[in-house]
Amino acid sequence: MTEQQVPLAVWGGGTGGAAAAIQAARAGAPTLLLTPGAWLGGMVSAAGVCCPDGNELTPWQTGLWGALLRELARREPAGLDHNWVSCFGYAPATAEAVLRAWVAELPSLTWWPNCRLLGVRRIGARIEGLELERLDGEGRVAARVELRPRLVVDGSDRGELIGLAAAPHRLGWEPRELWQEPSAPAAKDLAEDPFFRRQPVQSPTWVAMGQLRQDRVCPAGAPSLREPFAQATAAFGLERTLTYGRLPGDRVMLNWPLHGNDWHRGLDGAFGDDAAREAELVLAMQEHSLAFAAALTEASQGWLELAEVFPRNGRSADLAGPSPLALMPYWREGRRLQGLSTVIEQDLLPRGAGAAIAPLPGGDGRSSAVAVGNYANDHHYPGPDWPLAAKSCRWGGRWSGTPFCIPYGALVSEAVVNLLAADKAISVSHMANGATRLQPLVLNLGQAAGMAAALCLQGNREPAELPLEPLQRALVLDPRAPAAPMPLWDTPWHHPNWRERQLAALEDPALLGTDGHLACPGSLRQSLGEDLLPSQAPKEPGEQSWRGSLSADGEGGYRLTTATDCWPVITLEPALHRWLEDLDGARTVTVVGCCNPWGPWLRISRLDG
Template sequence: MAFQQGHVPVLVIGGGIGGCGAALQCARSGVETLLVTPGPWTGGMITSGGVSAPDGNELSAWQSGLWGALLRQLRLELPDGLDHNWVSCFGFRPQQAESILQRWIREARRLSWWSGVEVLSLERNGDQLSKAVLQRNGEPITISFDVLVDGSELGDSLALADIPHRLGWDSQQQWGEPSAPSAEALKDPFFEREPVQSPTWVIHGQWQGPWTPPEQPVEPFSALFKGCADRFSLPQLLSYGRLPGQQLMLNWPLHGNDWPVDPGAVFSGDAQRQREQLTGLRQHSEAFLAQLQAACGPQLQPASAFAGEALAFQPYWREGRRLIGATTVIEQDLLPHSPNAEHQQQAIAIGNYANDHHYGEREWPLADKSMAWGGRRSGTPFVIPFGALYTPEISNLLMADKSISVSHMANGATRMGPLLLLVGQAAGQAAALCVQQRLAVAELPVSELQRQLLNDPVAPSGVVPCPELPWHQPDWAQLQLDRLDGESTQHQPATAPHEPASQQQRLLIQIDGERWWGDTESGQRLSLITLEPQVQQVLPDQHGRWLDLEGSANPFGPWWRVNRLCP
């Protein structure tokens, strides 16, 4: 890309997976785009941050957009499939996903990517951001732009441009959230010590040889990690984030490598506090891996996952600064049986993670947001409205990662990588439309944005939370549009396409309430789950019958994931 006098139509501050999604979508939509990232990779938490057994958006209906495209490309390229762990239905090595993302970036003709860039400052003129000063290769570079997309992990633009934002806890009195603390409770010093969720510097191990982890540690855990294998066994701890090739994602919340010491340091502006936090994060995860090595013996070694290192390129920040947007997603918007009709009309992305908060001193109880689906529990779906991506105060800023306008409670469900990739895709599409039509962000009709996302020729992205509508459904986009218009068009969920690495099994189906089982002809009993609505619709009525099924075994779930019924 040849920048004309230091100008680019869309500048994307990256570092998060949402920034990568925004840059790809904007460039694919025909607008010159510059993506800048602080590190050498583009994929945020799911690659650079090492969280490559991602939670959320697992059902077929939520596998649309760039997230679905990434999953399907991974399945094509990984002969052993993605069923390797029990925290997620998907597991891949960070480099495997990053190589796909970087290939897509190279193929996007209107996209340039600069790595190793620090954003030093942003210039604001009235209600517009106009210029960024970047440091690249030790030299400052000034770039002007028409639209800025913030796809950073921490909401960097909000601090750099002094844009009003929220950080940390909200009282129950503010929005009536059932899990939020009262204003009186917020006087507890705990909330000052832990204003945001604990971060983790994810580290990867490599299991060598046969998978035979000891049931009991060879050497006991030190006081720092005592109890890490109490609720779950040592083999379960290790297989929690098991990846292809027996690489192990170590992101363990139970007396593991979460780092609760001064979690607000990263936002403080105090360089000494920030250095101490990063040092503590790094050393704590390295100590955790060393303890696991002592507990397991020589079969567990550090992985060479990140340019030869075991530590991810960046910490996993669970929370950033949060925009005060035109619309705010709160806890009630996530819960079952409480859909926000206004938000659904503005929807630009769908998530479903079941909500989860990480603190060092105490576990935080949360209102249940799960449903029985496919032989297991799954998070109930919710939407991100377009108004959560922008503020009326700035006419040319879009947020594309964790720093969208959500409450502290809701952030526990909206912070997951698959959803952030979809939010980024929507932000990138919106940025392209604003440039092409010379609109302020708030002037963009959300219906036009929704139609562009649904009809995208490369990675169409869903906006209607209908679990019975899989990504591969014929007339999928039209059925989504019908629901946006209030029409409940009836359809039968389509049969899923064949998956590479899938197998066939003849099983005697046993349905026991929410749980499904399949007995093999040799008498082995398998726990069954599915992500496909056709299977969800048909299988509960097949109790006591022998069926031929196609799916994938996951001995670490342990479950057998049914993809489709054989003819």
């Protein structure tokens, strides 16, 4: 076994691991990224979850998430708006190619794919060594290595390194009595109801890819799917079930929670040390997803076919291949670090009636936020939907989640001095995990962890000793992917004074009202700038113009009636949202944006003239 010193080791395989390694290396830190497979993007690529949820509004399209989104839009000729679960959809290989290009341009970043993490050597409060095997393309051991890292980041979906290090962590449910979370079960129920033992974490999904044939259509009166999937199309019908995750080129992401390919059994086998039991779980999940795809194919009478887009061998670096199955499961939850701060459900919910943002972390002084998320909160279990406290609001003609902030302390281990967490392994409660587990936020959490690691190495500090202000300023002022720690509803990523507004809100959180708008007193107005007009937004690939009569529908939505059609209208732009809110009666306008007939909606970005 060879031994190697490394300043920063990132155990990846998750979206957050790739983000942490890229950002740390961009900030100058010599970084080694270790992934168990040959793809590095986790959810956004290898797991095939390519219709991202959350952070869809332009104020939240910042950091590595925003940079990835805009590069995907540049690379996908047909645009990204193709489905009804998200405003974005792309080929998994496209995201993987973007991430690999970012990795390849960084001389200070080394990536070792196809690694098996065997053990973590921890002495007292410090991780001293990582023991691993490097495998070749056939799965044979090519080398055994012990790494001696200065700092370690766990950027995996399931918190594998945290578990092997015996770092204090949580796995599964917590009782309502612990933090008084409104949606958590009571301790009595946790003790007595066998459901909680059968379902220790949220259900994962093994995503499969399909192809809709252009020479066929969805059959009228399509039959129900065969068991156990007979109820999968009951709520929306076959066509809506399939176009839920539609992608460019008539591809579809099969990731369906309602009697579909979510997997609910034997999940504790993913968090032990029994490799044979975990292998059985993997095979069962794969077979279940393929059976669901086959049932959909049969019911569609040839409209849907399987799309063989992933390498069949999970160790292959190819960006195309003969398998419809993603290279890894979509884990919604894993081990969760016990950090210096713990995000609980109340940290995600609006401050009060009519409030547009959740409480800011950090008390009355400077905010301790390092990333913004806004997903509504969503938990996947068998049976009826788990009732969750509402955190959504009507915005821009659609529903969106109330934004919340993740504090830096949620990334820092309370007990292991050189350990940071990214991806889903950050310090959150089981209930809060339903809102913090999504791709956009995880990308920016990984970015924050990577930036923190680089600053720690530069200043010879442990993560718990890192001053907060330099980290926040580094994220905001990053030249490649400036990231927003603060939830400014009125400030899209493309606002010319975006950086100044973020820094002002970090320095004095009292400037940010409960409506999420930044107050601009006279002394600050010049440096912070005015809000944008509804005619001000960047051009995007594939945009078009429509002219017609625009009016509110009385239920928080809007419609544009043209000479030939009547379209629901949505927007992701704050200036247009404010303009729509003030709409009084019908108005003849010309709007610019993108058409999504599967939504269906017109997603408008600006007024023309």
